[in-house]
Amino acid sequence: MLSPSLLKSFVEIVGPENVFTDKADLVAYSYDAAVLDAVVPGAVLRPVTTEALGAAVRVCNENRLPLTVRGAGTNLSGGTIPDAGGVVIVTNGLNRILEINEADMYARVEPGVVTAKLAAAVEAKGLFYPPDPGSQSVSTLGGNVAENAGGLRGLKYGVTRDYVMGLEFFDVDGNIVKTGSRTVKCATGYNLTALMVGSEGTLGVLKEIILKLIPLPTHRKSMIAVFDKIEAASETVAAIIAARIVPATLEFMDNFTIRAVEADSKVGLPTDAAALLLIEVDGHPAMVEEDADKVAAICEQRGALSVRVAGDAAERDKVWEARRRALSALAKTKPTLVLEDATVPRSKIPDMVRAIQEISRTYDLSIGTFGHAGDGNLHPTILTDKRDKAEWARVESAIEAIFDKALSMGGTLSGEHGIGTAKSGFMEKETSPATIVYSRRIKAALDPNNILNPGKIIGRAEGA
Numbered sequence: 341m342l343s344p345s346l347l348k349s350f351v352e353i354v355g356p357e358n359v360f361t362d363k364a365d366l367v368a369y370s371y372d373a374a375v376l377d378a379v380v381p382g383a384v385l386r387p388v389t390t391e392a393l394g395a396a397v398r399v400c401n402e403n404r405l406p407l408t409v410r411g412a413g414t415n416l417s418g419g420t421i422p423d424a425g426g427v428v429i430v431t432n433g434l435n436r437i438l439e440i441n442e443a444d445m446y447a448r449v450e451p452g453v454v455t456a457k458l459a460a461a462v463e464a465k466g467l468f469y470p471p472d473p474g475s476q477s478v479s480t481l482g483g484n485v486a487e488n489a490g491g492l493r494g495l496k497y498g499v500t501r502d503y504v505m506g507l508e509f510f511d512v513d514g515n516i517v518k519t520g521s522r523t524v525k526c527a528t529g530y531n532l533t534a535l536m537v538g539s540e541g542t543l544g545v546l547k548e549i550i551l552k553l554i555p556l557p558t559h560r561k562s563m564i565a566v567f568d569k570i571e572a573a574s575e576t577v578a579a580i581i582a583a584r585i586v587p588a589t590l591e592f593m594d595n596f597t598i599r600a601v602e603a604d605s606k607v608g609l610p611t612d613a614a615a616l617l618l619i620e621v622d623g624h625p626a627m628v629e630e631d632a633d634k635v636a637a638i639c640e641q642r643g644a645l646s647v648r649v650a651g652d653a654a655e656r657d658k659v660w661e662a663r664r665r666a667l668s669a670l671a672k673t674k675p676t677l678v679l680e681d682a683t684v685p686r687s688k689i690p691d692m693v694r695a696i697q698e699i700s701r702t703y704d705l706s707i708g709t710f711g712h713a714g715d716g717n718l719h720p721t722i723l724t725d726k727r728d729k730a731e732w733a734r735v736e737s738a739i740e741a742i743f744d745k746a747l748s749m750g751g752t753l754s755g756e757h758g759i760g761t762a763k764s765g766f767m768e769k770e771t772s773p774a775t776i777v778y779s780r781r782i783k784a785a786l787d788p789n790n791i792l793n794p795g796k797i798i799g800r801a802e803g804a
């Protein structure tokens with residue numbers, strides 16, 4: 341519960357219609373897409389101007405009140421669970437596309453703009469904003485920047501980080517900090533943009549984002565390669581990369597995932613296949629044809645039973661929509677879904693796929709695996725029921741085993757889903773004790789009262 345005088349300040353800043361304190365309303369802001377315990381905030385604020393956003397941040401700091409910023413709440417690492425209490429500031433009222441500059445190829449947006457909305461707006465002008473997380477129809481660009489979100493096109497086009505040209509954000513005192521610019525080049529000052537990307541709301545609150553746009557590719561070709569052996573599919577991924585071909589998308593689905601997606605979407609996926617690769621090449625027409633032929637030849641050499649090319653845009657969109665629904669399709673199969681994000685160097689994809697199968701057998705768990713295999717980013721997805729305590733204990737051991745395997749192969753804890761609280765306890769395994777101390781020093785310098793999403797990424801120092 342917040343004090344009446346504090347609530348009065350927030351009402352003055354954002355308006356009475358944008359301060360929520362009813363328990364029934366607050367529950368909706370107590371959880372996100374991670375499987376973690378919910379924590380109900382003391383209040384939710386919904387600023388509709390950036391001035392109000394900055395003023396709310398300032399009041400939180402003056403009153404030592406923890407603050408968690410929330411876009412759409414789709415993150416998978418507990419980043420928007422207000423563990424420390426305090427307020428949640430939701431950004432869906434800051435949803436304006438401020439500018440799409442065709443001549444200089446950038447867009448300026450408020451943080452609450454939905455990712456797919458920007459992508460569609462720039463595409464209507466023949467431009468392209470490539471980062472396309474599976475959640476893009478609801479996720480916000482502020483959330484994408486704060487998580488350094490990836491997507492299906494990461495292999496060729498990179499991730500959110502590669503498109504952030506500049507930012508304006510509020511420091512903990514509510515002052516505006518500017519970093520980067522609308523220019524292609526900018527060497528002014530510290531690279532605060534890089535510090536903010538992936539900072540999960542722990543170092544500042546994003547106010548405005550300048551995003552790079554590129555020309556929309558004129559041609560695309562999508563294909564589905566069907567395999568009767570999972571190893572053949574994973575080895576084909578490594579072979580395509582080794583052949584120096586860079587498809588826009590190179591996605592993997594195992595049989596468990598194929599069956600779940602087909603049951604959910606009925607797009608005609610072969611449910612008896614051991615694995616599928618969904619591949620898209622794009623660019624200049626001649627190059628698209630050449631790359632598509634090369635990819636198909638590699639798939640066949642590596643034992644694909646068939647390689648089907650999507651006949652038209654409608655067929656292509658149907659397949660990609662089905663892929664984007666993989667997570668929700670899997671979620672329908674069991675009460676609890678734990679989506680992991682361990683990522684390995686691309687050549688290690690076959691080893692990682694094998695390791696996940698072994699872990700599934702060792703811990704006697706159903707694990708569906710899909711993901712951005714071309715980036716080395718697999719999503720082993722454990723289907724379970726958290727109420728079954730014995731099984732849940734095996735799930736926790738399996739998660740640790742997945743992280744250990746990925747790290748032993750030179751991989752990382754998180755390809756794209758961030759750390760939040762879900763993985764903060766594992767940070768030291770990938771980095772070093774000094775890395776955590778160094779990061780905590782940055783946090784303490786920029787947020788001395790520890791009010792900005794406290795406890796996320798680097799946990800809490802002893803006594804904090």
Ligand SMILES: Cc1cc2nc3c(=O)[nH]c(=O)nc-3n(C[C@H](O)[C@H](O)[C@H](O)COP(=O)(O)OP(=O)(O)OC[C@H]3O[C@@H](n4cnc5c(N)ncnc54)[C@H](O)[C@@H]3O)c2cc1C
Binds near residue numbers: 414419474488544
């Ligand atoms: C079905 C599904 C599919 C997904 N697919 C992908 C995928 O393909 N690739 C991928 O990378 N992720 C994926 N995700 C994860 C998630 O969608 C991304 O992390 C996304 O970037 C989160 O955006 P959001 O608006 O929901 O942010 P939220 O979940 O609301 O917030 C995420 C983090 O950003 C911080 N934050 C939000 N706004 C601001 C701001 N204005 N200033 C400072 N900090 C802020 C929050 O405090 C939090 O720490 C998926 C999730 C789901 C549920």
